[in-house]
Every structure is written in C-alpha cells, then in structure tokens.
Amino acid sequence: MPELPDVDGFRRVLAEHAAGREVRATVVHDREMLRNRSPQGLGRALRGRPFREPERRGKWLFAPIGDVVLLMHFGMTGLLAWERSDAEPHRHDRIVFRCRGGELRYRNMRRFGGIWVARDEEEAAAVTGRLGPDAAGLNRKAFQELLEHRRGGIKAALMDQRLIAGLGNLLVDEILWTARVHPERQVGSLDRKRRDALFDALRSTLRRSIPTGRVPPRRGWLTGVRDQRDARCPRCNTGLRRTTVAGRPTRWCPRCQRAPR
C-alpha cells in the first residue's frame, strides 16, 4: 500500500483516533519491527502519555508523544489501523498501542520498514536519511529547479526520496503515463513543456489520491489496469508494456509514451 497517499491516510487514522489519547500499554508482538528500542524501553517512553498531532514527511509518519517522536515506515505492506480493544487480533499486527476506548495497530505483512524512536530532529534525520521536499507541497518552480540539476532517467529521479519525498512505483508510473513521458527518458532530454506536463500530472494524481488514501485503481487510470494480464491503455487501448525500469516493475503505453531516441 504505502506511498504518499497511503501514509497520509495512516496519518489521518492517528490524528482522528489516537491524538489526544494516552497510551496505557504497548504490545510488541514482533521485536524486530521495533528497530532501536527494547519493548520495555518503548513502554517506558510512551506509557501514560498522549499522542500529539502526527506529521507525514514523504513516506514517513512522525508521531510525537511524550519526549520522543515515533518514526513509522510501512515498507510495501504496512498500515495503521484503529480498532476496538476487543477486536480480533490480526495475524500481521506487529506493534500495538493500547489506549482507552481502542488501540492503534501497526500491521505489516512483509515486515519491511518498522518503528523507530527518536529524541530529537537529529536522531530522526539519522533514521530517515536526507529527504527531498514533500511531493504534496511542491510548487512548479521548485519542481523545475530540482529537475534542472538532475541527470539520468526520469523514473529513477521521481522515485528518489532524496530528490522528492513521497513518490513510489505506482504513483510514478501513473504520473509518467498521464504526462505521456516514457519511463526511460533522460531528464535532460525533456523540454520545458514535458516537464510542465509532469508537474501537472504529479499534482493532479496526488490531488485525487490523497483523499482516497491510495492510488485509486479507478477506470481511466493506469493503476486501474496495471495488474491485469493483458492490460490495455485506458486512453488508446494499445496493449501496455511491462518492463523493468530503475529496478522496478513498470507499466507503460508504447503509443502514448514514445520511446526515447
């Protein structure tokens, strides 16, 4: 699930249900997912303290509580759920924050990502690494500026969290398809018009994904057909290609997204 829109949905879960509530107990079902504290250390830092307003930075969720910030990353299959205290435990619930009237559950099937504790911004930065500006707050000028100084392939550039934070494989394929840019195009070969089209696609894709809490697999979107066996382009009905670009499985339309020269 987790790219920027998904993580923003998890932020809303925390903000709407857990913020302002005291943590009564923490339950660590999977020690390895708690990356830089012991289960006891987590309990000591959190017990009796209320969650405050969470913040999303790229694909990271920052959850301040007490004197620390919880840093959550969701890998490819993580999520955050608010559930009643008596709800059935889920097989992939890894870390649970029990509050009065419900509990926040960090669930993660594949176990990439995890939860870190940071005492200040410096410790947080050491965990997240350097992040570029958040994709959701980027303006056209800043976007153009970033691409000015970038070499190499456009797909790799858009997915690089140090350049722009928050875009993942699905979003980038959707954005490239919307802007009619071939995923292997070199950044330097894109003219102003193409870069503007990329920015427009980035903004419109995010605007419609964030409220949904995911890249919506709706009709008319690449994401709506990308997993089909003989997927066709929703715009021109040409058979989609599947290739590997920047190390990731990539879907694109050979007619809408012309190959680089």
Added chain:
DNA sequence: TCAGTTGTTTATAT
C-alpha cells in the same frame, strides 16, 4: 514449483 509484488539498503560498477 516459480514468478511477481505499492520500499529501502548495500555492494559494486560506471
């Protein structure tokens, strides 16, 4: 049995 999967890190090469 085997390929494929929404993310990152590491090693290695260019």
Added chain:
DNA sequence: AATATAAACAACTG
C-alpha cells in the same frame, strides 16, 4: 559526487 544495477530483506499470492 552522482548515477546505475543487482541482490537482499520477508511473506505472501496466483
């Protein structure tokens, strides 16, 4: 210093 590529991590699903 940047960028590219492959493999590894893990746990499934089809």
